[in-house]
Amino acid sequence: MSIYARTLSVTEYRSFPSFELDLARGVTVLVGHNAVGKTNLVEALQLLTSGRSFRKPSPRELVRAGGPRCSMKLTLEGEGRVIDMGCVVEDGRRAFMRNGKRCRAAGVRGVVPSVLFCPDDLDLVKRGARLRREALDGFGIQLNESYAQLASTYERTVEQRNSLLKEPFCTRDLLDAWNDSIASTGAALTVHRLALLSRIREHLIDVYAGLSGGEAADVSYVPSWGAPDATPLPAVADASSRADRIEAVRARIASALDERAGEELRRGITLVGPHRDEIAFTIDGRDARTFASQGQQRSLVLAWKIAEVEVTREILGRPPLLLLDDVMSELDETRRQAFLGLVGGGVQTVITTTNLGYFDDSALDRAKVVKIGGGSR
Numbered sequence: 001m002s003i004y005a006r007t008l009s010v011t012e013y014r015s016f017p018s019f020e021l022d023l024a025r026g027v028t029v030l031v032g033h034n035a036v037g038k039t040n041l042v043e044a045l046q047l048l049t050s051g052r053s054f055r056k057p058s059p060r061e062l063v064r065a066g067g068p069r070c071s072m073k074l075t076l077e078g079e080g081r082v083i084d085m086g087c088v089v090e091d092g093r094r095a096f097m098r099n100g101k102r103c104r105a106a107g108v109r110g111v112v113p114s115v116l117f118c119p120d121d122l123d124l125v126k127r128g129a130r131l132r133r134e135a136l137d138g139f140g141i142q143l144n145e146s147y148a149q150l151a152s153t154y155e156r157t158v159e160q161r162n163s164l165l166k167e168p169f170c171t172r173d174l175l176d177a178w179n180d181s182i183a184s185t186g187a188a189l190t191v192h193r194l195a196l197l198s199r200i201r202e203h204l205i206d207v208y209a210g211l212s213g214g215e216a217a218d219v220s221y222v223p224s225w226g227a228p229d230a231t232p233l234p235a236v237a238d239a240s241s242r243a244d245r246i247e248a249v250r251a252r253i254a255s256a257l258d259e260r261a262g263e264e265l266r267r268g269i270t271l272v273g274p275h276r277d278e279i280a281f282t283i284d285g286r287d288a289r290t291f292a293s294q295g296q297q298r299s300l301v302l303a304w305k306i307a308e309v310e311v312t313r314e315i316l317g318r319p320p321l322l323l324l325d326d327v328m329s330e331l332d333e334t335r336r337q338a339f340l341g342l343v344g345g346g347v348q349t350v351i352t353t354t355n356l357g358y359f360d361d362s363a364l365d366r367a368k369v370v371k372i373g374g375g376s377r
């Protein structure tokens with residue numbers, strides 16, 4: 001049996017003095033009124049599977065108001081293993097634990113990765129590019145530790161270069177000294193992104209066509225460093241062509257940095273690199289950000305999330321933990337069924353809702369329903 005999330009327990013965490021939640025191997029529905037803490041539980045599950053929270057809280061925000069510390073533990077079980085992933089916040093500092101031993105976020109990340117879908121995601125297509133980059137990276141870092149390390153090294157490098165750019169003494173020579181690290185780390189990160197996006201794309205196209213009755217959706221990577229008609233990058237077939245690909249991107253980032261140095265010095269920010277790249281959706285060849293209806297944009301996001309589930313299965317050989325926070329009310333019947341269909345495919349799922357009316361009887365019969373703010377059913 002593949003590894004899955006069995007029990008979450010939290011103490012002095014957000015709205016909970018203490019709470020223990022046994023999860024079903026299939027679907028667990030958390031039902032309760034507004035503000036009873038359903039999303040808080042989803043957040044803990046995300047934190048203990050991915051090492052991050054979509055709410056981006058400061059450590060103190062995780063501690064129940066007035067308390068000095070909080071702790072969370074998620075027990076994973078299967079494949080002959082039991083692993084406890086933990087997180088403790090004390091004195092305003094957050095520490096992760098694996099089987100009781102302190103570790104970095106990487107220690108809890110990715111054994112059972114999670115795919116979260118919450119109401120904020122519904123605007124993913126039309127909001128700023130940063131959110132789409134974060135969606136791709138947040139997924140990628142759970143599947144590949146080198147992706148995670150590159151993303152974090154690259155972020156630090158850009159921060160340092162931007163700090164330098166804001167200094168009155170910053171000169172072209174001082175700036176150029178940073179270009180190598182931006183270009184080489186940025187290129188390696190970009191190649192990870194391109195590989196992951198191409199896997200997501202394959203599923204997204206099929207899923208979207210199924211949801212829409214045949215419309216052609218697509219998603220592409222629009223780099224900050226190249227004209228769209230630039231020579232295509234070498235295809236990734238093996239490790240050596242991967243190295244060629246990184247070198248090709250590195251050279252383009254380096255030359256774009258060179259070209260735009262004057263503008264960077266004037267504006268005080270780094271204008272080239274993966275932190276400025278775009279992930280763009282189209283439907284029937286038209287830019288989805290400006291042309292797609294709200295329903296089409298939602299279907300694109302839904303297709304993206306389903307693609308994340310399928311790509312996890314492809315790469316790790318097991319499905320992720322799917323966390324659906326408060327989205328049932330936002331989706332119509334077809335889209336709800338698309339998600340519930342995944343569940344039939346053996347994806348462990350936690351769904352929060354204020355209203356069980358969004359589920360048909362057969363779905364509820366197969367689910368474990370837990371009332372939050374009351375007893376379990």
Ligand SMILES: Nc1ncnc2c1ncn2[C@@H]1O[C@H](COP(=O)(O)OP(=O)(O)OP(=O)(O)O)[C@@H](O)[C@H]1O
Binds near residue numbers: 035038060
């Ligand atoms: N650190 C904290 N200490 C105490 N309470 C907290 C803390 N953080 C959040 N809360 C409380 O948790 C509640 C929100 O919980 P949550 O967002 O999980 O609700 P929910 O059940 O998902 O609600 P909805 O159905 O409206 O989305 C709020 O009442 C908020 O004040």
